[in-house]
Amino acid sequence: MVKLAPFEVEQWMDKYETTPGVLNIAETCAASLSIADLAGIADPIVSHDGLSILPAADPLSALATTKLTYGAIRGSLTLRQQVIDLLSYDSGDSVKSRNNAISLGPEFVIISQGAIAANYLLFYTLLGPGDHVVCTYPTYQQLYDVPRSLGAEVSLWKLRADNGHVPDVAELEALMLILNNPNNPLGVPIPRAVLQSIVDFARARDLIVFCDEVYLPLYHGGPVDLEQDTRRDSERRSELDATRPPSIINFGYDRTISTGSMSKAFALAGLRVGWAVSRDPEIIRAMLATRDYTTISVSQLDDGIARYALSDAVRRPLLQHNTALARKNVQVLKWFVERWSSRGRVRLSWVKPTAGTTAFVKICTVPKSEEAGDNGDAEDDGGAGSNKEEPVDDVAFCLDVLDKCKVMMVPGSKCFGHGEDFKGYVRIGYVNETPVLMEALAKLDWYLEEFLA
Numbered sequence: 221m222v223k224l225a226p227f228e229v230e231q232w233m234d235k236y237e238t239t240p241g242v243l244n245i246a247e248t249c250a251a252s253l254s255i256a257d258l259a260g261i262a263d264p265i266v267s268h269d270g271l272s273i274l275p276a277a278d279p280l281s282a283l284a285t286t287k288l289t290y291g292a293i294r295g296s297l298t299l300r301q302q303v304i305d306l307l308s309y310d311s312g313d314s315v316k317s318r319n320n321a322i323s324l325g326p327e328f329v330i331i332s333q334g335a336i337a338a339n340y341l342l343f344y345t346l347l348g349p350g351d352h353v354v355c356t357y358p359t360y361q362q363l364y365d366v367p368r369s370l371g372a373e374v375s376l377w378k379l380r381a382d383n384g385h386v387p388d389v390a391e392l393e394a395l396m397l398i399l400n401n402p403n404n405p406l407g408v409p410i411p412r413a414v415l416q417s418i419v420d421f422a423r424a425r426d427l428i429v430f431c432d433e434v435y436l437p438l439y440h441g442g443p444v445d446l447e448q449d450t451r452r453d454s455e456r457r458s459e460l461d462a463t464r465p466p467s468i469i470n471f472g473y474d475r476t477i478s479t480g481s482m483s484k485a486f487a488l489a490g491l492r493v494g495w496a497v498s499r500d501p502e503i504i505r506a507m508l509a510t511r512d513y514t515t516i517s518v519s520q521l522d523d524g525i526a527r528y529a530l531s532d533a534v535r536r537p538l539l540q541h542n543t544a545l546a547r548k549n550v551q552v553l554k555w556f557v558e559r560w561s562s563r564g565r566v567r568l569s570w571v572k573p574t575a576g577t578t579a580f581v582k583i584c585t586v587p588k589s590e591e592a593g594d595n596g597d598a599e600d601d602g603g604a605g606s607n608k609e610e611p612v613d614d615v616a617f618c619l620d621v622l623d624k625c626k627v628m629m630v631p632g633s634k635c636f637g638h639g640e641d642f643k644g645y646v647r648i649g650y651v652n653e654t655p656v657l658m659e660a661l662a663k664l665d666w667y668l669e670e671f672l673a
């Protein structure tokens with residue numbers, strides 16, 4: 221029997237996210253949207269003669285008359301082409317293809333039920349006993365524990381604070397390199413230059429580079445005080461476009477695989493649509509042969525709504541909407557972390573997130589004699605801290621906060637550190653509705669004041 225370790229973060233979510241009245245800041249999706257929301261966000265369609273403006277097409281009416289066959293086995297052609305287009309936009313949300321590095325057709329895309337199924341499929345297809353993989357850490361537990369369950373030897377590639385929480389290529393040796401970009405839980409992306417050196421390293425040794433890019437086009441650049449920031453929206457966006465890391469598929473190396481989905485950046489987790497893309501026809505063929513045993517096809521309804529969300533009229537405004545939400549909320553979270561960076565006995569620090577939907581915040585306390593009233597630097601030093609600082613018991617802390625104020629977070633050591641690493645860390649998902657985040661942080665503020673400060 222295949223032995224799989226319990227998937228801690230998924231079990232934590234399952235157990236606590238239905239707590240009545242919960243303020244969920246453990247969630248990793250951008251605030252979820254409905255089909256009606258998508259239609260409201262969509263750019264209107266301007267008629268060919270430019271004289272009339274029509275609302276964007278309603279995806280449901282077309283689907284209402286679709287016969288519910290299995291549909292296209294690998295996912296509809298349109299959706300698969302949209303995925304290629306999405307990954308070949310350097311910027312993810314703006315003009316088509318400044319970077320024409322990928323000229324792949326839809327046959328290089330497999331549609332799956334979420335990125336989680338795409339990840340499982342590729343591990344199950346490509347790995348077995350005797351294989352050695354290196355996986356960035358911390359990350360989503362699936363990315364190292366599934367390879368381990370299949371008999372592969374797994375080395376954890378630690379994302380060290382002294383290297384800016386990006387992988388150091390000098391430490392590498394394996395069959396497959398497993399990346400997660402942007403990273404969950406850190407919210408830190410791997411910059412283009414580092415991706416390039418990883419691909420160069422892999423190419424020289426014929427290694428597979430697999431990158432879980434489920435958070436990919438959501439790149440907001442980190443906290444910016446929007447009231448102080450005088451730049452125009454378009455200026456801000458082009459600055460972000462210049463630094464946004466591209467998909468691993470864009471580096472011209474065939475043995476690369478990207479997985480992604482509609483869940484996080486597109487706020488449509490309920491669709492259960494994800495994908496795997498590889499430039500290597502042999503990898504695609506092998507994965508399809510495995511998938512025949514588990515999937516047949518994804519729901520035509522899900523495929524149809526995903527096509528609508530990735531259509532030209534919707535994709536751009538949708539990503540802009542979610543990026544703006546991420547940028548606004550990360551600033552709210554920054555105020556909170558800085559307020560508590562050194563207050564009474566509490567010391568909060570973090571790795572300032574610049575992408576994705578999550579932040580990894582470390583919570584420590586100092587003895588009463590070390591109390592302070594002023595705010596220090598909240599930047600995480602990777603655990604060094606002052607030697608008087610003690611990380612809180614993150615599991616007990618999360619449970620007590622949930623109990624006393626109905627605010628849900630994810631404990632770092634349990635869900636990302638095998639109970640040993642990342643003690644005192646909590647993962648906060650901050651790209652939810654701003655009032656939910658603010659209410660949750662106000663309650664957390666009360667809790668810290670009352671019980672820890």
Ligand SMILES: Cc1ncc(COP(=O)(O)O)c(C=O)c1O
Nearest residue numbers: 334335336360404434481483494
């Ligand atoms: C890094 C990572 N990969 C994959 C997934 C699975 O996402 P989905 O199956 O909804 O696309 C998650 C969900 O939290 C994740 O954080």
